[in-house]
Each structure stands twice: as C-alpha cells, then as structure tokens.
Amino acid sequence: MRGVVHSEFNELLELESIIRDGGSLLETHVACEVTVGPRTFPVHVVALGNPDPEVPVVGFFGGFHGLERIGTDVVLAYLRSLVRRLPWDSVLHRQLESVRLVFMPIVNPGGMWRGTRANPNGVDLMRNAPLEATEKVPFMFGGQRFSPRLPWYRGPLTGPMEQENEAVCAVVRKEFFGRTFGLAIDCHSGFGVSDRIWFPYAHTARPIAHLPEMHALKEIYDQTHPNHRYVFEPQSCQYLAHGDLWDYLYQQASSLPETIFLPLTLEMGSWLWVKKNPRQLFSRHGIFNPLIEHRQHRVLRRHVAWLDFLARAACGYRLWIPTADNRELCREQAMQHWYGKTSS
Secondary structure (H helix, E strand, C coil): CCCCCCCCCHHHHHHHHHHHHHHHHCEEEEEEEEEECCEEEEEEEEEEECCCCCCCEEEEEECCCCCCHHHHHHHHHHHHHHHHHCCCCHHHHHHHCCCEEEEECCCCHHHHHHCCCCCCCCCCHHHCCCCCCCCCCCCCCCCECCCCCCCCECCCCCCCCCHHHHHHHHHHHHHCCCCCEEEEEEEEECCCCCCEEEECCCCCCCCCCCHHHHHHHHHHHHHHCCCCCCEEEEHHHCCCCCCCHHHHHHHHHHCCCCCEEEEEEEEECCHHHHHHCHHHHHCHHHHHCCCCHHHHHHHHHHHHHHHHHHHHHHHCHHHHCCCCCCHHHHHHHHHHHHHCCCCC
C-alpha cells in the first residue's frame, strides 16, 4: 500500500493532478516505488502521442537530484500545458500523430521528499551507472565509493544500479531503443551562472559518434532563436565524472543499427539566482532553485519553450539531420566549434 503523500510534496501532488486531468488521453504507469520510512512514493511514467515505433520519440526527465526541484517544475509545467491544450488544440493533435512524448518528471521522489541530492540509500543517481571514466575526474565530485554519508556516492562496486535508475533504463530501452530517432532532455540546476545544454560524454573528452547530429540540432536552434541564452556544449567541457547514466544509455543505443539517440541535459545556472538574492545561500533549496515567485515564473517560461522546441525538432528530424553528403562537413564544423580542431 502506498504511503500518504505529505502536503509539502507539491511536485508529486501536481503530477498526480495532471494525470487525473489528462485521463484517458494519457498513458500512465508506475515504474517503481520508493520507500522512505513509513511512506512509499511512486515513480510515475506518462506518455502521449503516437506509439508507433516508426515515429520519433522525445523523453522529458527531471528530479534525479532531490534538491533540484526546479528541473521537475519545468517538466511538469510543459506536461501541464500539453494536457490543457489537448481539448482544443488541433495543431497539437496533428503534431502528436508524428511524435511520441514520454515523461518521468520525478525520478528520485525519495530524495525530493527528504530534501537531499541522493536517493534514500545515499546514492547519487547520476554517478551510479556501471561506467568508469577513462580520464582523471575531480576528486569526490566525479563520484566516490567511500561512504553514502558523503556526497556523490556511486553505490557499491558490485550489484545492480539503484531501482530508480533501473526504472529509467527500462523506459528508455522500451521507448527509444530500436526507433530511428529519439531525443531525451534531463533537467537539472546547480551549476554556474549560465544555462547550459550538455550532451555526452561526461566520462571522457572523446567526441561522440553523433557529433554531426548534435551540431545540426544546435544550428537549427540558433537559427530559430538567435538571441537565446543557452551554452550548448559537451559536458566534458566542464568536468568529467564516473557513472553518468546518459553516457551509459547512449553507448547502449549506439550499438543498435539505424538508431539515433541524442540525450541532452539542461543545466540551469542557479548561481545567478543566488547572486541576485544572496539570502538564498542560507537555504539549501535556494542554492538550486529560484525562491522568488516572479523569478520562478520567468525560469519556467524560458525553459518550457526549449522543451517545446525539442518536440517540434523531433517531428521534423528528417529535414535537418545531416545526410551522407554533408555529414562529414557537419562533423568538421562541430570539431572546430567544440574541440578547437578538425576530426583529422
């Protein structure tokens, strides 16, 4: 039996309200359940759009780190906007015939309930995949196995991943693997003053196989929104880490024939919120989330537009994905832009 959700867990209450309001228009299931003391919290999965494996898919993920509630809020705001448009928006209905949308807004409900980065076992879910960095990582911050009482704990050396990560992997394998094209966006906060869009790798500075596709995605976003504020880059430009879940899933997907899987991370520059409101330093939630209401509304408006762009980009991916004739040129441009050298 599920425990009673505390009234302060507004994100879970909002997600379950969206599920009720969406009714039969949404496909929903509980990927796993997380127990914290006497309470049990579900990890919900919500999907809508065309289930045909021939159409592209976009996944929206949030709440891997329990302190970073704004990431979940962004995903929920976009999902809520879709549900409110379904009764009247004929353009949206036509779009959903050409794409599948999958949501996991609260991957780590136990950590969000407890107000911790890690899950209830003390494991940092973004350091937990069975993947070792091939180059030197920052001490501790890049992942450690000393103790779950310390931050960035990877979990024990042997044994399965944490159940929350296993649930994400199951959803990605079911919804993405075997499809011709898929995008995933994982929403975080807590790094720097700039909003960043990261893509693999995090465990090595080596470029990914789909670097031309990433560059093409950046190009169409730059053309569509020339004054945007995102820094689009490989995560390795900032730091390396062990156990990155998206690196792990990307490598698995890349071994499949005729499958393009592009995982992205939205890293919101939360230090800017602290700079504007230094009192947030005295709240661990304030370091990672905008506490002033108008600032939160502005953040949601900005990033919901990015999520909507990804859904549209997936629908028309055949129109912008590099072809055999220009893919190598795209690779050369990407190497020069992100790595300061040519692929040769």
